[in-house]
Amino acid sequence: MASPSPRSPAQPKHILSNTGWNMLGRIAPIFVALLVTPKLIHLLGLSRWGVFSIALSLVGTFGIFDFGLGRALTRTIADRATDEPDEETADVTLTGIITLTVFGVIGGLIAAVAVAFWVHHGLKIPSELERQTTIALWVLCATAPLVMANAAMWGVMTAFQAFRAANLVNIPISIMYYLGPLLALLVWNNLIGVMLVLAACRLWMTVSYLRICLRLMPQIRTARARPRLLAPLFRVGGWMTVSNIAYPVLNYMDRFMIASVISAAATSYYTTPADVVGRFSLLTNAVTGSAFPAFAASWRRDVETTVALYRTSVLTIQALLFPVCLFAALFSHPLLALWIDPSFATQSSTIMKFLCLGVFISGVDSIAAGFLDGIGRPDASAKLSIGEFLVYTPLLYICLVRFGVIGAAFAWALRMTLDFIVRSWVSVRLYRPLGAAIRRILPAAVVGFLALVASLVEMSLSVAALAFVVLSAVFYGVLWFGCMDASERGAFMRFPGLVMAKLGRSRAASAN
Template identity: 25%
Template sequence: MGSRNRPPHLTHPPAHGLVPAVGFSALAQAAPLLTNLVLTPYLIHHLGLDRFGVWSLLLVLLATLTVLDGGIGASLARFHARHAALGDREGAGRLVVASLAAFAGLGVLVTALCLVLTPAVVAALDVPVRLRGEAEQLLLFLGPLLTAALASNSAVALLQANARFRALAGVSAGSCLTYAVAVVVLVDHGPDLPLLAVLAAGRYLLVTAGGLAVGARHLRIRRPLLPPRAERRDFGGYAVRMQLSGFTVFLNGEIDALVIAALLPVRYVGVYAAGYQAANALRSLPLYAFPPILTRMTHVHARHGLTGAVREFHVLEVRWLPAVLTYGVVTTAAVGLAVQVWLGSALALSGAVAAVLLAGYSVQVALTGIRTCFVRAIGKPGYETRYSWFATAVNLVLTVPLTLLFGVVGVVLATAVGLTAGSAYFVVLCRRLAGLRERRLPRHWPAATALAAAIAVLGNLMVLRLDVHGVLPLLLAGLPVLVGLAVAAALLLPGLTALAPLEEEETP
């Protein structure tokens, strides 16, 4: 009997171990963000703000192209999870081979385009004359860097789908530590941007090699090397819808940096990048729960159908919404001050960018988080696409007037408003799709959240008055935020623990 005909089998039952899985998933995803937070002051100091702005622009282009990969990367987790639920190692092997081949092709295409377009791109941007040659060299690394980054996503998806979060954390943390040490040892004052690109590519290759080595027992490479036509068609349709959603990530996020690069000196890309990095890092903390939640919900849907997935949504959402909203309010209140502690008061504008973006991100993650996992798990990513494009349309309509009124902050304000409007629309769509509903927030939620935010802001003001900056002071600024969140948790947790999901309440 072929492996595709085996009965459903779960090496890791989805109903157990979600909390430790979220913890290790958080460590795996936090490692690159923490590495960037630590290295950013070092790079600004050693490279200078103009050269750091050029490096930030390359990272923006890399992030953009990573999102615009045809939806392949965003689809791998769901299809690997289905193979894992069915014990289909050969299917997983074909999926790995096909994804790596596709990513290599994308890298070749981008490299060819960069060879032709790099001089025109650099000339169109406000790059200082002394840095143009270095910027052109750097952009030629974009294709290989893209292939390495996407290949690492394939290895990561394989481990996530098989609930190998502990191993994933080890691979991610090890590669980031190696990268950080290499940057500190090798990068000095001067034209070191191509070297930075080589080191970044090396980090991605370490993740790929380590992830595939650890995940080797979950796949089997046999002919035919590519998935059958029916699966390719299914994957392709899913990936197209995921790509349409992913394109809105570009329009709602990465395009802000490109607009700034087109209208302002390149150093302002670095100013924006610092604020965006802070907001994105804080936004990502709740998102660390996504891989294990998506894996669990996909397994539940594979075994129990739509009814099981709906019930799983209500079990998770009843605690997700108040917890994430509290986290979002507290961190949004404190992030502007924290950025000044991190980089100095001269970059207060970066703090304003971070605060505005994080406000929109917080609403988006709170309202759409578990819903996103739900629609992906049941094979309906088109609903995510619809809300994403609605958010993008609102963003594009508001960008010009808000930019004229508020400058750089207006660019990100349009993004925040668009994300908020789109998230509300997604709630409506999911209610129509499967009757997904919300509870009211707990009665003590406003007072507990306001108290937590006040503690975080006052604590950050005290740290800012010390007039010391860098990573260690930033860690100190994080302490009052943690204290505030702990106070809110103590006030809210008893009520949240007592909550029953809607499905249980309606059971006779």
């Protein structure tokens, strides 16, 4: 098998193209999740559903055992984007994959011990569910090595910008994350069976990712694991380790604290809308997944391209996220009432509004986070995460005690807003040319923020529909005329045709 041809650093147009593929890989799973979740809640009950949603969040915490190697591996490969993979690059890749898998084994064992203690002494669930919950979470902990190996291989694929192949694999697997547990519950009404299905999905993903990586870098077949090559990866990933520890803790602290301070059942009122709104960040990930390796490849060689990549990435995220966040916020109560039931909607609609606001801001902020890592300054994000932890923890607790679950949603949205402001300022301080890009994207960010704040007000359906039309027109007017230049407007106009053309070529290639 021939080696891949040398690759040039991504241009702004590639951000749009790769975003199209990433979006295609995420649309189908979202619809399946929306259809399946009500039935899952019904079969599991609120307490077990709360545990299930926390369990899915637990998978993200395995990233604390990454020690920054996943992102460092992506950056190392992307930094050689114009070179054909050589023997040392293959050795680094194999060493990184094996190392992360070993870290996954260690992390899974640590998580298993912590889970047993938390279920019996921290989690407020009926006593008859304790044994079932403990074993189910142990099964999930056993998948930690697969999660870590998948993260390493995803880093390889993104460095090569192989988003088409990766997403064609992710579509059926992501669908089975929700459909599989439903089918398992119809046969065995137990959380253990649900977790076994999720473990099988992880294994499926590992095998599929490995095949793609071998195709992208066939040198891996003859590569050798050389631990000494980890030294530069650890130097790059040292500060990323702090972020990898802080990020999942910050991101999932609200769910664990709700379960501990209030109850596992109350967690359902938060995690259900959070799971839906969190799916909107898949649109964000469609952009950031392509932007990070592009920044790593271009920031030293081409300042103008790097600034254009940043601006295009943020504008794309804003254009994609705003309508879904605004619609979900304005119609949160009728959507939840139709999807779950009216009583559930009464408890969760305001929570959903705050979460929509936070997701929009965090989407814009995610580009700055990827940019700092891409230019080799993960220490800035890590220090920011430490500061966030010190402020957010007491704030979340106070808001929970005083305002209940709604307080947790407010605290999260506030954290996302402050995070965006501070990280943008830090990015400009470290890379002065970025200031022009920040100034260009800021008007749409402010208008989007204010529109979502306005959606917090309770409205009738007719007023909400009118507000959606008016606020969308204002936002896209500012985005189109106030933030984009002529070349960007032309690129966005060509975007749908570009995606369809690539999809047509992919189908033709598959047929041949």
